Amino acid sequence: MADVTTSQDVVTYRDSVAEGIAREMRRDPAVVCLGEDIGAAGGVFKTTVGLFEEFGPERVWDTPISEQAIVGAAMGAAMTGMRPVAEIMFSDFLACCWDYLANEIPKVRYMTGGQVTVPLVIRTANGGGLGFGAQHSQAVENWVLTVPGLKIAAPSTPADVVGLLASAIRSDDPVVFFEHKGLLASKGAPAPDGHVVPFGEAAVLREGDDVTLVALASTVPLALTAAERLAADDSVAAEVLDLRTLIPLDVAAVLRSVERTSRLVVVEENPYQGGWGGTIVSVVADEGFELLDAPVKRVAGANVPLPFADALEDQVIPTVDKVVDAVRSLTKY
Amino acid sequence: MADVTTSQDVVTYRDSVAEGIAREMRRDPAVVCLGEDIGAAGGVFKTTVGLFEEFGPERVWDTPISEQAIVGAAMGAAMTGMRPVAEIMFSDFLACCWDYLANEIPKVRYMTGGQVTVPLVIRTANGGGLGFGAQHSQAVENWVLTVPGLKIAAPSTPADVVGLLASAIRSDDPVVFFEHKGLLASKGAPAPDGHVVPFGEAAVLREGDDVTLVALASTVPLALTAAERLAADDSVAAEVLDLRTLIPLDVAAVLRSVERTSRLVVVEENPYQGGWGGTIVSVVADEGFELLDAPVKRVAGANVPLPFADALEDQVIPTVDKVVDAVRSLTKY
């Protein structure tokens, strides 16, 4: 999944997580972290390394294995003046505190008629490709998309990690922040000082007139590699959009691109059934129907649990080959 | 939400739930029920009335308020020879045991290489329209659709309740069975003896050549009423499909219908973002692209939590007016 690296690419996605949190903790004393093994241990994915040392035990709290208490306490703290950043170790475990994500956090502001705000961030390691099996490999951003009232960020580069974390932590709305396990070791340019990436703005990472590839997090490098291969082998110019956030969703950027390319392939890691690509396709098949010259394709996870063996996992998650094949099936049109 | 009733319409949807369960309990001693207040009290929605009296406390078990234990115990029992039917009172509360629906029940067969089967049914009261507010009104069939490995049924008529329950309880696969709160009081023809409705077969409830309306559960009567109004006021002949199950999903029936009508409107109660209509639209925009003569529309829930006041709720859930308007916007094409 590694992107092509350059001499500028000096920081890892992993280190950028801790960096992004630290920048906000320095700015705002209301920012506090909680989660399992995030303190002295620096987190299971080493994404909170250094925070405990810099900010101490009153800002970085180790918790029991109690996902409901973690997220529920973050909610209570957010309602009363803090800006908690809660870690749920693997995104699969969001299922253990789903009530808070589905029923409590996104609804309390609305159902109290605007009496409270819940400025919190739930960070979590998302996605597959590492052979962790069915219960530790899922891309579950689509679970969160089913719930109105949550913002959703899923960066694909180290700089976006920092910039989107800044927006997330400063947001007065609750944000679920997906850090992709498969990207943690990837490198990129460091985020400049004060870097803030606003929510709801897709990045056009590569321009092209023949087909639009819409991607997120792990599928961004996939789409870029596929685009290179299509350019080289097929002389097809693919435009690659990195959505960066699912809510707010930058469908305007997608429609703008499809206006030029007339062809759309959505590349998403979550399963096809109920995957977020369905929401994008819905908007395009409605508002962009007249722009389309070919069927719309989704290269998504297969509708099966994730198998352990690497070779089996490759069968069921998006790959460069699958993206290339999907585009080829369209350019025949 | 009541459909036009005839003299044949003698049973309620509500009573059909208990009837459907009782028929299977008579057939198969391995069928047992568990849930909160389902025993002598007959269930909060009166959908288990009579079961305790007929089958006794060894077949109908009252539980504590412990959704994880209810569904987890059902899973353990299903793996060891029983066919449990677990009730989760309101579908919103699936969030309290989401780990079992997302990570355990649908995956254990696959991840053990087929060593175990999990023949269980989770029944739950779904949907809005009754003024129960943000935490007791959601249509969450789309949550379940995000999880490969679960079958999903959501009947719209009393006879389908019985027939789909028969298939659900006899299935060796786990099934989430959505009983719509807004339909409980509705009436219809009783299910004949031995009635079994197979999963994965949409019902064509009304034929028409101008537009296809795809509906499920509560939106079926909406779509039918809209179709009548369109026929009367606009001379538009709408075909109405009741999907009946989301997994397996009868997209073949949808494509067959769109082949004739060239226009598609999906009517779904869950929110637009992440709603199940996105999956249908994805398939049609891909495999049925050449059949379409107009944009594809989804009349779905608004992307907000559900408000309490009836008038506000009406603003955000699908209504006959909204369906009619959506069809009218297409027939201009």
Place this chain on the structure above:
Amino acid sequence: MTDTTTATGLLALHETMSVIRRTEKAAHDLFMSGLVKGTTHLAAGHEAVAVGARAALRDGDYAFATYRGHHHAIAWGATPEECLAELMQRSTGLNKAKGGSMHLTKAESGMLGSYAIVGAHLPMAVGAAWSARLRGTEQVAVAFFGDGATNIGAFHEALNLAAVWRLPVLFVCENNFYMEYTPIGAVTAAEHPAAGRAQSYGLPAEVVDGNDVVAVRDAVARAAVRARAGDGPTVLEAHTYRHYGHSRTDPGKYRPDGELERWLERDPLTVSAHRLREAGTSGDDIAAAEHRAAAVVERAVANARAAPEADLSEAFTDVWADGGAAWRT
């Protein structure tokens, strides 16, 4: 604040309880006549828990309640009119008619919501207490919950975390001996569903007469002192009884004969009237307080009836902190 340990103070508590009782009666009648929609879970019978607890706490403290929360909303300063207007879907409702009976909230006075998923608010109260500690205030947070809530996972996680972090939080169980229609004893492996679990977390616990506003006030006061002193959480189990059924039109037929009658003898208002007379308050003074309460609730009903329906545009506000509901560009 009124000194609630004096006879005058106690009379104020009695009056608030009377306001709650009459509001619940009004809610019931309005439900029966179709003006209150959706569902209600009335707290008549539970008044002493809410009023006693509030009396023991300070302005700035936090409360989290359940769907059976009218009494807490009123004890924390919501007016009967705001509450009834909410139930009647009026634009003047406490939650702008967007919440309903199950979600009454008066955030400006620290009553941070009523939650309808059993047990979910216990971790929130823990978080509010954590926040107080982080901000270095002396605030405490209270979670009120039912006996049935003690069997759900969030209860366990909340108590453990609060105990480990020694947070200023009070767990107040309103044990009314029933979940919906099932007696709590039939589904709970502890005689005292809340207090009997406290030692699992090394927490002090007290079982208290939940129908005696003074007993509740004193127990909560003791717990609050501990909490503010940094000695951590306390579990209180207040025994009480709901006079109506579980919700809506539930007639409560699953209750054994005579049970309700026995509890009515220890009606919190009877108990506090008795205490008032013992403290020397005259029957006239008590009657005057009752009359004031009746007048408040009558006016509330009239005003709520007369208030405008929910404003339709409200359906699309308050999703986000900017007031809007935009999910896309």
Place this chain on the structure above:
Amino acid sequence: MTDTTTATGLLALHETMSVIRRTEKAAHDLFMSGLVKGTTHLAAGHEAVAVGARAALRDGDYAFATYRGHHHAIAWGATPEECLAELMQRSTGLNKAKGGSMHLTKAESGMLGSYAIVGAHLPMAVGAAWSARLRGTEQVAVAFFGDGATNIGAFHEALNLAAVWRLPVLFVCENNFYMEYTPIGAVTAAEHPAAGRAQSYGLPAEVVDGNDVVAVRDAVARAAVRARAGDGPTVLEAHTYRHYGHSRTDPGKYRPDGELERWLERDPLTVSAHRLREAGTSGDDIAAAEHRAAAVVERAVANARAAPEADLSEAFTDVWADGGAAWRT
């Protein structure tokens, strides 16, 4: 079944523990050399819990384990070769290479899975016990779980339900004093994370030396007798220690100096060897058992290495009971 109370029986237990130990060592080495992928959570040090418990139970009983479950899989009849082949993603793997280290399962002998979401399997074990009761068998179900699992909601719900229904289920906590890298005492409001919570559910509890296979066997046997007699669940807390880090390449640096060494002195294999010698077993007999174990694991490694890679078509089987994965028409 072997009578494990005799010296011969005990030697069989020792041999199984030795097989487990060597399998874990092999898994570790194969991981380091890149042949085992994903992650592993090795149970070296925990052998006596698995082997002692299995020895006390009957064929037909059920076991549910965690991601740290190799020892249970082997104790319940999975071969080291099946296990290692699974870890090495071979088509001959115990779970056809679809599960991996965290999900070893030997359903045909009642070992109904290893679950990687902490605490999730406790309610499942309750359900298996409920099923035994419904079917009128004398089966019992055991859930093995870590100390860290005692703070999650599912633990609480499972114990309460099992207690209320008096089900034949055993809750066996392998208390190794750490969750991942955090000492359990730092996040748990009870000195005994499992046993100290039992009284919340009116359940009997026992703290047992988890490194002594005989002590574990006897405690589990006592609990199983109770369970089969209809006297309900028991909580056992077995104190033990993991020799490797939490998972994969974790060097366990968060452990205080000397802690591992102290536990190694009470290595379950040392303890059982000592017991064997006390029971009159000769050093040669013990050495022979060790050699047999070594040979089994060596052959297992060789065979697993030589086995074919996972069959790609397996990615699309076993979703449904019909063997397939079709989600649409």
